[in-house]
Structure formats: C-alpha cells, structure tokens
Amino acid sequence: MESLALLYRRRLDELERLTGRKIERLHIVGGGSRNGLLNQFTANACQVPVLAGPAEATAAGNILIQAIALGHLASLEAARQIVKRSFPVRVFEPLETDQWMAVNARFESLTRA
Numbered sequence: 001m002e003s004l005a006l007l008y009r010r011r012l013d014e015l016e017r018l019t020g021r022k023i024e025r026l027h028i029v030g031g032g033s034r035n036g037l038l039n040q041f042t043a044n045a046c047q048v049p050v051l052a053g054p055a056e057a058t059a060a061g062n063i064l065i066q067a068i069a070l071g072h073l074a075s076l077e078a079a080r081q082i083v084k085r086s087f088p089v090r091v092f093e094p095l096e097t098d099q100w101m102a103v104n105a106r107f108e109s110l111t112r113a
Helices: 002-019 036-046 057-069 076-086 097-111
Strands: 026-028 050-052 090-092
Touching (some): 002 097, 026 036, 036 050, 057 076
Parallel strands (some): 026 050
C-alpha cells in the first residue's frame, strides 16, 4: 500500500506540472474510499488532505444524472449538494510528512530508470 500511495504522489506531481496548478486536496470515491489505511498513506505521501467517499459513487452518480436529464434536478451543482448531504466523507490529513518525503525520494531513486 505504501508503494501505491507513492505512485499516487508521482501522478499528482505530474498533474501539477502539466497543469501548472497546485492540487490542494484529493478526492477518493468508490470502493477504494473504504480503505482507511491506504487513504491515510495517500494523504501522507501526497501531502494533501484526502477526502474519502462516497463508496457507491458510480450508482449515486448514475441516479443523479438521470434525475437531471428528467428535470427533477436543476443542475450538476444541485446533484453535488445532494451527495454532500447524503453521504459521509472521511477526511485524512497528512501525517509524518518529513518521513514520507524521505521515503518518496528513495522510492523515486529506485523506480526511475
């Protein structure tokens, strides 16, 4: 799980470099949002808060898009507010950032060829 979190960090760094924007938080939805240890490792490795949930994002998104298409919801923003009020989201704050920076440097030196 540590190497997976470090790979997330690599991709996050690439996205920041490509877009020229600093990513300030990471949202994890679907089944992966249920893995608290991976989510904490990801927050640590990426050095940004991780918001985890909802676990059933695909099903909820499908229903909400249908509701918008049928006129039951006015907009995507209205759908987002329903999700926000309906599903718990856990927040994982970065911890042990100095240690994870050192681990990331070692990981990069071993995996970059």
